[in-house]
Ligand SMILES: Nc1ncnc2c1ncn2[C@@H]1O[C@H](COP(=O)(O)OP(=O)(O)O)[C@@H](O)[C@H]1O
Ligand SMILES: [Mg+2]
């Protein structure tokens with residue numbers, strides 16, 4: 001690298017440092033004396049030029065800011081695909097489906113680069129609530145953030161639409177900025193689609209978000225209580241979801257009851273002592 005290149009790199013690193021500092025890192029819980037919380041260390045090279053080096057703390061800062069950007073519910077912050085418990089499913093069919101779903105999801109993460117290049121996400125579905133769809137979607141988000149260095153946004157269709165509505169009454173926020181941000185984020189997860197009975201306005205917004213993401217080749221994931229073809233949405237939306245996501249069937253079995261049962265068993269043992 002010649003000196004001009006080096007100076008340019010230093011400048012762009014500095015700009016990047018400033019942006020990161022202003023945008024997200026100011027609120028990050030990290031304190032670093034080495035770089036004064038800027039994420040960059042300035043040193044002088046052999047030619048007497050000042051160059052910027054990334055500080056060791058930067059990777060951790062970015063990871064932590066991504067985790068808070070993702071909006072993952074507090075209770076789900078640390079769950080993983082590998083701790084997805086197959087023994088909770090009682091019927092042979094449920095066990096089998098859970099096992100396949102777990103395998104498909106963990107292989108999806110392994111092959112994420114290729115999937116992302118083709119803009120392919122996942123569509124996790126089953127009619128029964130409490131079968132583990134949201135838990136799995138969040139585990140995938142955690143893995144992509146922590147191990148694939150990918151920004152992920154976890155949300156529900158309803159929440160996004162509320163955020164859009166909120167821009168109408170807030171002079172500091174614009175709908176187009178928000179929509180642009182939603183179309184740009186690498187991975188977005190829409191939890192629980194298909195349950196609402198959408199108004200025409202909602203359908204229009206949801207369509208334009210999905211269409212933008214499809215055109216930009218971004219990864220979109222869904223959890224839903226019905227198969228794609230049965231979604232209570234227009235054909236043009238259904239068609240786009242079919243293009244952007246691979247369907248994965250979850251068991252028709254709620255594990256909520258079993259989890260409560262297991263928990264109570266443990267307390268019972270304690271009380272019996
Ligand atoms: N395979 C699993 N292993 C461990 N916990 C699970 C599993 N499946 C579901 N749960 C837990 O059961 C509850 C309901 O699961 P959830 O993912 O919300 O279901 P769904 O989204 O299908 O309605 C959550 O508390 C979740 O953490
Ligand atoms: Mg759910």
Ligand SMILES: [Zn+2]
Nearest residue numbers: 032035055057
């Ligand atoms: Zn530092």
